[in-house]
Amino acid sequence: MKQVGFIGAGSIAEAMIKGVIQNQLLQPEDIWVTNAANQARLLGLQTKYDVNITSPGDLSFVEHADVIVLAFKPKDIMNGLERLKPFNLKGKCIVSVIAGVPTRLIEDTLNEAELSVIRTMPNTSCAVGESATAITPGRWVKNQDLINIRRLFEAVGIVEEVEESHMDAITGLSGSGPAYVYYMIEALVEAGVKTGLEKEIVQRLVYQTVVGAARMLQEAEEDPAALREHITSPAGTTAAGIAVLAERNFPQAIVDAVCKATDRAHELGLVYQSELSD
Numbered sequence: 001m002k003q004v005g006f007i008g009a010g011s012i013a014e015a016m017i018k019g020v021i022q023n024q025l026l027q028p029e030d031i032w033v034t035n036a037a038n039q040a041r042l043l044g045l046q047t048k049y050d051v052n053i054t055s056p057g058d059l060s061f062v063e064h065a066d067v068i069v070l071a072f073k074p075k076d077i078m079n080g081l082e083r084l085k086p087f088n089l090k091g092k093c094i095v096s097v098i099a100g101v102p103t104r105l106i107e108d109t110l111n112e113a114e115l116s117v118i119r120t121m122p123n124t125s126c127a128v129g130e131s132a133t134a135i136t137p138g139r140w141v142k143n144q145d146l147i148n149i150r151r152l153f154e155a156v157g158i159v160e161e162v163e164e165s166h167m168d169a170i171t172g173l174s175g176s177g178p179a180y181v182y183y184m185i186e187a188l189v190e191a192g193v194k195t196g197l198e199k200e201i202v203q204r205l206v207y208q209t210v211v212g213a214a215r216m217l218q219e220a221e222e223d224p225a226a227l228r229e230h231i232t233s234p235a236g237t238t239a240a241g242i243a244v245l246a247e248r249n250f251p252q253a254i255v256d257a258v259c260k261a262t263d264r265a266h267e268l269g270l271v272y273q274s275e276l277s278d
């Protein structure tokens, strides 16, 4: 893998760019990036990471890039693919991080026989080398492309290869997952501040609590339920707090959130499939 071009310069593109440069999988000079309309954003990325940019909408790097990352929103899929279509894509690998959009839609829309397409679902923790990424190969993926893309995402976290039928659920689970965790952290901070503590102190305590809990999961050979039980003394403080969460059906709320996000990913895919058949 020599040159990687990002079409889309938003949150996930930046997280990936930051992660792969930090982990030295790619050199900044091997990365190209463009977006739809925001030149200032591209200049900002160039200043921060020293990557190559083109003017918004200029996809000329596609001619020499080996890997093209589709990093725009699902609503832009047809427009994005139409703009890519005029290029000779022979031998190139198309990597999509787009929620809901099936590999088949990309394969069928781009005008290139037996194109290597890989659908992926990373999360923004790419930026610190801690993403949980799922990948699924399209119909004509070359083995070497799959190895290279696996390596790219392994440089910024862990990778699971799955059947495409699981990708919408993974989007709702680990793609969106950091947002659920941040939401809980926001609430913990709010709770701490309400006790009258200084916000900075609360933030340090809460953030370290979350980092510590995550490391316990990775390093202690126990599941989360067992780790929770170690903290929960009978009739103690934790039991009192957990009882409130159970009473408010906290676990069900999380399950419902993941299901809803999964349905949404599926809906986004269907919308664009029907657009193709119009």
Ligand SMILES: NC(=O)C1=CN([C@@H]2O[C@H](COP(=O)(O)OP(=O)(O)OC[C@H]3O[C@@H](n4cnc5c(N)ncnc54)[C@H](O)[C@@H]3O)[C@@H](O)[C@H]2O)C=CC1
Pocket (backbone or CB within 6 Å): 007, 008, 009, 010, 011, 012, 013, 034, 035, 036, 037, 038, 057, 071, 072, 073, 074, 076, 079, 080, 083, 097, 098, 099, 121, 122, 123, 124, 175, 176
């Ligand atoms: N933000 C996240 O945590 C994650 C996002 N994703 C997926 O990544 C994709 C991008 O998400 P974000 O980075 O959050 O979005 P964003 O809104 O921050 O960025 C989208 C980018 O696409 C560009 N764009 C749109 N149409 C274009 C076109 N025709 N040509 C060139 N650039 C074009 C926009 O200018 C913008 O730079 C979405 O499909 C999302 O489902 C996947 C995993 C995690």
Ligand SMILES: O=C(O)[C@@H]1CCC=N1
Pocket (backbone or CB within 6 Å): 099, 171, 175, 176
């Ligand atoms: O919210 C979204 O649609 C994207 C997909 C996964 C995370 N963010």
